[in-house]
Amino acid sequence: MIPVVGIGAGLVAALLFSVVITGSPLSALLYSASPLPIFIAALGWNHRAGLFATATGALAVAVALTPTGGIAFALIIGLPAWWIAYLALLARADGQGPLEWYPLGKLMLWIAATAALATVGSALVMTTDYELYRSAIARMIEGILNEMVRSRMISLPADMPIKELADGLSPVVPLGIGASFVTTITLNLWLSAKAVTISGRLPRPWPFIPSTTLPRLALLLLLGAAVLASLGNYLGVAAMAFSGALLAAFMFSGLCLLHDLSRGRSWRLPMLISVYVALVVMQAVLTPLLALIGLADTLFGLRKRALPPPPAQP
Structure with a gap:
């Protein structure tokens, strides 16, 4: 079967x-x-x-x-x-209690690492020569910028050469690719788990997702990745992608904190609707803000101080 x-x-x-x-x-x-x-x-x-x-x-x-x-x-x-x-x-048992399933925070950390590896893998599939890869990315950005200027979606100063701007932006592209991989993997995992739960085939009890917070190891990994991201080779691509992936994971952690913080509150529904609408309309503004909230939660343990424990799982 x-x-x-x-x-x-x-x-x-x-x-x-x-x-x-x-x-x-x-x-x-x-x-x-x-x-x-x-x-x-x-x-x-x-x-x-x-x-x-x-x-x-x-x-x-x-x-x-x-x-x-x-x-x-x-x-x-x-x-x-x-x-x-x-x-x-993954689960483990000590023989005296229920199974202990793999924590969602560590799973998000692995999603970020997997997203960084997928980003590097996609780059290596294009070419194993880093300079050729960087040139291809710069040409792609240059084409997008030219089209956006032509359609008047953006306006640039007349003395700003688009080619130089594209060359300057190309090293940052893996940051966005890594973040997008995290979003894609996380949403597909959630959708598939929901579908499998409805069919009754999911072995793991449905977890309390709003309690998800990244371990403090993620902060050290983000710092290390940010330092290595300036390297001009595929190691720099991996570090830049991992930085973006970790920031996206912290963004999801910040979103979980808002869900957790609003439990039982009368303003929960309008607040969550506003946040999700803003994520679509003002993504460039709200995504970094949610990432900062997730970072602060991991660093200072915000929800442990302000929130009651999550509801018991079956």
Whole structure:
């Protein structure tokens, strides 16, 4: 049964991954959902089903598109989804109480690390030459800026050369890619876990997600990644991507704090609606603010001082 489920999930994931070549607006959304079938297979059946799905999807993409595309599918989609699902179902028992499941805070830390590795993997699939990679990213940014200026979405000073601006922005691109990978992995994990829970196949009891906070190790890792991000090689790309991924993880932690802080409050619903609308409308402003809240929570233990303990889990 597990191989059959894995093969089916892998083919669906490969199809979602491959539609991105059409370039339509819908294709980007479908591409973002490509880890979902692998997550469902790994969470609902077994992590081996996730491995079958990864291998099947990579083979299907390699045959239908290119061998490089199959490698990209495995590094960017399949293996990250399998590994995070595997960690999510880890548990231990001391023989005297209920199972202790893998903490969500540590899982978010692993999601950030996996996102950084996926970012580097996607770069290496493009080229193993760092200078060629940096030049390709700079050309892509230059094209986007030219199009935005042409369509009057932005205005730049007349004496500002767009090529130099693109060259200056190119080292920061992995920061955004790492953050976007964290968002994609986290949302697909949540959606797949919900779907598997509805079907009654999720082995792990549904956790109290608002209590999620990153361990203090994440602060040291963020500091180290920020120092190494200035290196002009693929190690710098990895560090920059890890910095962005950790900031995105802290953003989710800050969002969890708002959910936790508002438990039982009359203003909970309007506050949460306002926050989520602002995340869409003013993402560039609210995302760093939520990340700072998450950082402060990890550093000072805000919720331990101000909040009652989370409700008991079944």
